[in-house]
Amino acid sequence: MLKKTSLFLVLAIFLFQAVCLAGSFSPDDFRYSVLRSSSVTNYLHMEFRLSDKNTKYTLQVNPENKRELFLTISDTKLKHNNLKQTALDGEFADKISFKDDGANIRAVISLPYDADQADYKAYMVDNNKSKSGNNVLAVDISKKEVQKSVSPSLQAVAGHVIVIDPGHGGSDSGAVGPDGIMEKNVTLAVAQKVYNILVNNGATVIMTRTTDRDVYAPNASAVDELQARVNVGEFTRGTDIFLSIHANSFSSPSANGTGTYYYQYSPQGERLASLMQEEMINANGLTDRGTAAANFYVLKHTSMPSALIELAFISNYQEEQLLNSDDFQETMAEAICRGISRYFQGS
Ligand SMILES: [Zn+2]
CATH class of the missing domain: 3.40.630.40 (Zn-dependent exopeptidases)
Known part of the structure; x- marks a missing residue:
């Protein structure tokens, strides 16, 4: 039978771990580049370095503004609690602003066009492929193929x-x-x-x-x-x-x-x-x-x-x-x- 003190200790360790597991994120953990997927198609590739590879995230359109994507990174806080904006490439996205609601990061990605004209996805980069061994969340944004009008x-x-x-x-x-x-x-x-x-x-x-x-x-x-x-x-x-x-x-x-x-x-x-x-x-x-x-x-x-x-x-x-x-x-x-x-x- 577990003694009360050990139970308390186990609980304390669990709580301590839970606190430590909440990742922290500074805008320095963010970077982006424009990549080319085939000879003519470019896309914006953003990377977010996270403390934990099991971090949950969502990426969705702001229901009130079609030119914004919301990226939520759960259980992660900004190291510096001030809002930080970073300008992006300007073609695929204008800027990203990082906010922190006390528990999760809520980043807003502003697009220069409606999100329904874009293809976008968020995914964890395969750890084996990441040279640094970091846990990297990636977001890719490209524009949908427009109907070609051959003259x-x-x-x-x-x-x-x-x-x-x-x-x-x-x-x-x-x-x-x-x-x-x-x-x-x-x-x-x-x-x-x-x-x-x-x-x-x-x-x-x-x-x-x-x-x-x-x-x-x-x-x-x-x-x-x-x-x-x-x-x-x-x-x-x-x-x-x-x-x-x-x-x-x-x-x-x-x-x-x-x-x-x-x-x-x-x-x-x-x-x-x-x-x-x-x-x-x-x-x-x-x-x-x-x-x-x-x-x-x-x-x-x-x-x-x-x-x-x-x-x-x-x-x-x-x-x-x-x-x-x-x-x-x-x-x-x-x-x-x-x-x-x-x-x-x-x-
Ligand atoms: Zn000239």
Whole structure:
């Protein structure tokens, strides 16, 4: 028969363990990254390092706000009891805020779109796979596949691998127009539209950058920066074409028009440049500066057919306004994609 004192001791140990088992969590135990699950599908991957692998958790939509997911981590408290917010990638989720109700962590994940457009799941990472041996709860968020709308004039891009290089970025603004519009923002906006159109039509598209950043490093040498862009083309498996997007600039504010460049020893690059140039001029009505051979670094050092587009002159006030407009960017993106499709079609 168990004595009263031993019973008390057992109870005390049990209680002590129960207290110790309640995990603590600091926002330092949190990290996230954007991963790629196949050639075109990216997703947000978040990891929460927990004290106990048997911790219970739930992930559900806020019934009162479809743009929020609630992540509850049971029997876990925040080490510092103050609310902490962490910005996330911005594409799949905006931010996560950690709260603690005294017993459980209640994290709110804010989405830039309704949760019904997302696929999301929470799961414990297999301990054998976690190198650190930590207990890691993971949350993955991706966007549901949207219905693809294949356009007949673009169907030849399907199945091809296209690398798009939005010129400049980060510490390098590129040329700046009289109204302060920066080339790096225009090139990214057009590249993103090109990306969307090509992906919707079945192409695999890789961007050298998807945000306002340097591809190599801030303030790097031109060669390092440009080689980093070339590398994306060279190291992506099966790259069919490499396309760099820029805006032109000249000391005289009246210089204007659209032009496309290719590497002189690449007849295929020349053909790609001509087809895109023709489509852009037909669509935008600007001065046709034609195509020309040029020794631009990204043209010379890419082994696949490549072309460099100068959309219009950002140094020309009227064209700067056009370059900054969503309509013009869309028109140019569609024209570029029609040119690419004709290239693959062989017409
Ligand atoms: Zn440029």
